[in-house]
Amino acid sequence: MQLSEQELLRRENLQKLRDMGIEPYPAEAFEVTAYAKKIQEEFQEEAGEPLNFQQASLAGRLMGSRVMGKASFAELQDSTGRIQLYIARDEICPGEDKELYNTVFKKLLDIGDFIGVKGFVFRTRMGEITLHVKELTVLSKALHPLPVVKRDEEGNVYDAFTDPEQRYRQRYVDLTVNPHVKEIFFKRSKLISAMRRFFDDRGWLEVETPALQPIHGGAAARPFKTFHNTLEMPLYLRIANELYLKRLIVGGFEGVYEIGKMFRNEGMDRTHNPEFTSMEIYVAYKDYNWMMAMVEQLTEYIALEVTGHTKVEYEGKMIDFAGPYRRLSMYDAIKEYTGVDISEMDETALRATCKKMDITVDDSMGKGKLIDEIFGEKVEEHLIQPTYIIDYPVEMTPLAKKHRSQPGLVERFELFVNGKEIANAYSELNDPIDQRQRLMDQLRLADRGDFEAMAMDEDFLRSLEYGMPPTSGLGIGIDRLTMLLTNQHSIQEVLFFPQMRPEKAELPEQDKKEG
RNA sequence: GAGCCCGUAGCUCAGCCGGCUAGAGCACUUGACUUUUAAUCAAGGGGUCCUGGGUUCGAGUCCCAGCGGGCUCACCA
Numbered sequence: 001m002q003l004s005e006q007e008l009l010r011r012e013n014l015q016k017l018r019d020m021g022i023e024p025y026p027a028e029a030f031e032v033t034a035y036a037k038k039i040q041e042e043f044q045e046e047a048g049e050p051l052n053f054q055q056a057s058l059a060g061r062l063m064g065s066r067v068m069g070k071a072s073f074a075e076l077q078d079s080t081g082r083i084q085l086y087i088a089r090d091e092i093c094p095g096e097d098k099e100l101y102n103t104v105f106k107k108l109l110d111i112g113d114f115i116g117v118k119g120f121v122f123r124t125r126m127g128e129i130t131l132h133v134k135e136l137t138v139l140s141k142a143l144h145p146l147p148v149v150k151r152d153e154e155g156n157v158y159d160a161f162t163d164p165e166q167r168y169r170q171r172y173v174d175l176t177v178n179p180h181v182k183e184i185f186f187k188r189s190k191l192i193s194a195m196r197r198f199f200d201d202r203g204w205l206e207v208e209t210p211a212l213q214p215i216h217g218g219a220a221a222r223p224f225k226t227f228h229n230t231l232e233m234p235l236y237l238r239i240a241n242e243l244y245l246k247r248l249i250v251g252g253f254e255g256v257y258e259i260g261k262m263f264r265n266e267g268m269d270r271t272h273n274p275e276f277t278s279m280e281i282y283v284a285y286k287d288y289n290w291m292m293a294m295v296e297q298l299t300e301y302i303a304l305e306v307t308g309h310t311k312v313e314y315e316g317k318m319i320d321f322a323g324p325y326r327r328l329s330m331y332d333a334i335k336e337y338t339g340v341d342i343s344e345m346d347e348t349a350l351r352a353t354c355k356k357m358d359i360t361v362d363d364s365m366g367k368g369k370l371i372d373e374i375f376g377e378k379v380e381e382h383l384i385q386p387t388y389i390i391d392y393p394v395e396m397t398p399l400a401k402k403h404r405s406q407p408g409l410v411e412r413f414e415l416f417v418n419g420k421e422i423a424n425a426y427s428e429l430n431d432p433i434d435q436r437q438r439l440m441d442q443l444r445l446a447d448r449g450d451f452e453a454m455a456m457d458e459d460f461l462r463s464l465e466y467g468m469p470p471t472s473g474l475g476i477g478i479d480r481l482t483m484l485l486t487n488q489h490s491i492q493e494v495l496f497f498p499q500m501r502p503e504k505a506e507l508p509e510q511d512k513k514e515g
Numbered sequence: 516g517a518g519c520c521c522g523u524a525g526c527u528c529a530g531c532c533g534g535c536u537a538g539a540g541c542a543c544u545u546g547a548c549u550u551u552u553a554a555u556c557a558a559g560g561g562g563u564c565c566u567g568g569g570u571u572c573g574a575g576u577c578c579c580a581g582c583g584g585g586c587u588c589a590c591c592a
Contacts, residue, residue, distance in 0.1 A: 005561050006525055006543055064552090071549035088549060111542080124550045147526040148542050150553045158553060159527045159541055165584050166526095177526095220592060240592095266591055267516085372592095396592085414592085424592065452591085475592090501583075 006145045013108040014141050022104065024141035030116040033057040037080035043121055043129050053121035056131060058083070059139060061176065062113045064148070067106055076117060076131070081179070084130040085117060092136050105136065112142035112176075149177050168498050181493075187306050188482045188494055192259060194305035195279060195476075198298055204255030204281065209244035211237060211261065217460065218242030218399070220452040221264040224274075237263035242399065242473065243460045245282045246428065249471050250463045257281035259478065270490035271420075274499050277478040286472040287427040288411045292388055295415060295423055295474065296323025299386065299481075306485045314418055314487050317384055325386040325415070330375060333389055337379045342371065350374075368395030383416035398438040398454055400426035422481055425474040432464035 003011070017024045034056035044051040060078030070089040075082055089101040109115065116137040124130050147161040160178075161167065167174040167181075174181050196206065214233065216223040218240030228235050241258055248256045259279045268274060283291075303310050303321035310322040328336070331343040340353060350370040354361045359377050361370060371393050383389070390413040391403060400410035411427035429435050439456050446453035482494040492498035 004525060004543095009543070066551050066554050067548085068551065068554075069548035071551085073551045073554080075552085084552075086550070090549085124552090126551070128550090128552070130550085145525045145542070149526085150541070152553045156553085161526070163527095163584085222591090264591085267589095269591090270586095272591070421592070477592095503583085 004145075007143060010110055010141070010143045010145070013110065014143065017104070017108050017138060017141065020099065020104070022138055024138055026137075026139065030059050030137060030139055031057055032059050032078075032116075034121075035080040036060070036076065036078050036083035039083055039121055039131070040081065040129055043123075045123060048123075050120065050122045053131075055118075056121055057116065057118045058131065059116040060114065061142075061146075062109055062111060062115050063146075064111060065109075070101075072105070073130070076115070077176075084124075084128050085119075085133050086122075086124065086130045087133045087136065091132070091134055100136065104138070109138070110142060110145070111148060112144070112146040113138065114140035114142070146173065147177055164492070165500075168492055168500060169503065171496055184482075184486045184488060184494060185496065187486050188478075190306045191302055191482055191485060192478065194302045195298070195478075196259070198301055199255075199257050199281065202255070204257055204283065205253055207245070207248060207253075207256045207258050208260070209238075209241045209248075209258055211263075213238050213244075215455050215457045216240075217454055217457045219262075220454060222266055222451050224263050224265045239264050240278075240475075241280055242475075243457055245280055245473070246468060246471070247460065247463045249282050249284050250466055250468045254285070255281065255283040268499060270492070271480065271483075273479070273491050273495055276491070278475055279478055280473065280475045282428065282471050282473040284469040284471050287470065288390070288413055288425055288472055291425045291472040291474055292325075292327065292390075292413055293323075295425070296325055296386075299323075299415075299422075302481070303485060312485055312487075314484055315489070317418065319385060319417060319484070321386060323386075325388050327388040327390055327413075329391045330371065330389055330393070331391075333379045333383075334371070334374055337382055338374070342374065366395055368393040368397075372396060380416065380421075381419040384418055386415060386417045386422075388413045388415055397426070398442050399429055399435075401429045401431070402434070417484060420480060420484075421477075422484070423474060423476045425472065428468070428471040428473045430464060430468040430470060432461055435464055436461050 014024050034053055036058065039053050039056065043053055058076060058078055060076045063075040063077045063082065065072055065074035072087045074085040074087060076085050087101070087105060089098055092105070093099070093101045116139050117131060117133045118135040119131050119133040122130060122132055147159065149160055150158040152158070161174065167178070175185075199206070212226070212228075212235045214235060216236040216239050218238075219242070221239040223239050224237040226235050226237065227233070239262055241260065241262070245256050245258060257279060259277065261275050262278050263275050264272075265274065266272065283294075300310050300321050300323055303312055311318050311320045313319070331341070335341050335343075338357065342350060342353060345353065347367045347370065350367060351361055351365075354370055354373060357374065357378065359373050361373065365373070375389075379389075390411075391406060391409045392400070392412045394400075394402060394408055394410050397410045397412050400412045403409040403411050413425055414421050415423040429438070439454060439461070442454040443456055446455070479491050479494050483489070483491065486494060488494055
């Protein structure tokens with residue numbers, strides 16, 4: 001590999017440090033007693049005299065320096081933020097030997113190097129809270145130059161590191177240089193911990209179920225296929241965990257939930273990544289009406305914990321997560337936004353209606369699919385504030401219980417926010433005979449070439465035959481909820497390492513066979 | 516999968532209708548400077564113009580193909 005001039009220089013600096021007896025990658029721990037953000041927030045003084053942080057020890061990256069002869073200012077960035085350093089030659093080199101300042105600090109340290117500093121906090125003439133450095137330690141030398149992003153007093157950013165490809169491929173650089181990116185991931189973490197707290201407080205059990213499954217069930221999607229050598233059998237990366245969580249309800253848990261990765265072998269775009277995080281929860285003796293009330297509390301709680309408000313701005317719109325949310329049946333929603341009542345229509349009439357609405361249809365589409373098309377084309381985009389769409393056609397939903405009063409429908413709801421589906425829930429189907437029938441219907445779809453049709457799962461059916469209590473289940477896409485609460489428009493922005501093509505198209509030989 | 520756009524220094528980008536040795540700012544190097552803050556001042560180094568073909572006296576620029584990326588649309592619980 002060809003090294004750039006700057007990379008060669010840094011390697012030379014590394015060697016010079018070693019030649020001076022300074023280990024650029026020391027083994028011993030460095031004691032950190034203070035953090036940039038805390039100092040910025042809590043530093044106090046009286047009559048110009050500093051009161052606290054008079055013995056502070058910080059560690060982080062050197063992010064810039066302004067050398068003025070025998071004294072310098074530098075920027076230290078730790079895990080919490082930045083603080084200015086004041087480094088005076090005669091302070092860090094009290095004796096005759098000025099090498100640490102003249103050579104190590106001024107010549108051999110580069111932007112991006114990790115250093116440890118000890119000293120006291122004061123305020124400069126210009127009013128900046130600054131650490132007056134008494135001791136400086138090299139903690140780790142950086143050999144690769146970091147992009148230098150500068151900000152002026154008004155907050156204007158110069159030479160921003162913004163190329164999406166480079167940001168995702170080298171997320172470590174993105175995180176180092178773009179502080180707002182870190183903020184998104186702090187919020188993502190808060191979201192998940194708030195959700196977990198909400199469920200744990202109600203006594204529901206967090207569980208783990210297999211990610212490697214012999215039968216991929218629980219959703220309509222194409223799976224990733226792999227092979228277990230010892231068992232000599234194909235396995236699938238899970239597209240859903242629904243059928244396993246229901247087995248646990250059969251086994252006697254009253255409430256179980258799992259937050260984990262799902263894998264779908266489908267297209268990628270700004271709302272789809274091949275692996276994504278979902279939360280699914282199942283609670284016994286409940287129905288979908290109870291679940292709607294629960295989700296309102298949950299999303300309101302999460303919005304508050306993550307952003308501090310129930311109102312969140314997304315793409316310039318204010319979205320209010322405070323419940324209760326509007327509930328609208330699928331038929332009523334279509335009537336409201338198209339003026340057409342489709343509740344009594346058969347397949348032929350629906351197909352004609354679609355044509356009138358300029359919706360492209362094909363012959364493979366059944367009644368359920370046609371209704372879904374109308375809904376997707378004409379209604380979804382209008383559902384900006386959190387809205388429950390309830391009662392879906394039975395054809396689209398093989399795992400939901402038939403509606404208690406309306407034939408042809410199932411007890412299902414989806415929560416829409418800003419025109420996008422955020423949550424999906426049912427009164428779960430627990431009639432084993434009905435369930436078998438519905439899965440048989442799916443098999444017939446698969447025979448007709450539907451790659452996404454659900455597979456038969458005899459063990460799951462056996463579990464239902466042992467008896468599953470009435471149960472309500474819910475799934476929430478964590479990535480998309482994170483996008484909403486962080487005002488981000490692509491899923492790549494809420495994943496540390498979104499899926500990308502390899503940088504140099506060099507796939508290992510043995511992996512090329514068997515697609 | 517389709518359309519549009521992009522790929523030039525470590526980073527952000529300019530480079531016209533094809534025309535001298537390919538440019539700027541930051542970063543980097545050398546020097547000056549003990550309270551600066553996009554520090555400043557002076558001097559300097561740094562390029563596989565994504566790759567491969569083609570047209571041409573001459574290609575960063577035009578054409579073709581490929582690779583990579585972005586946006587939009589389509590597909591997709």
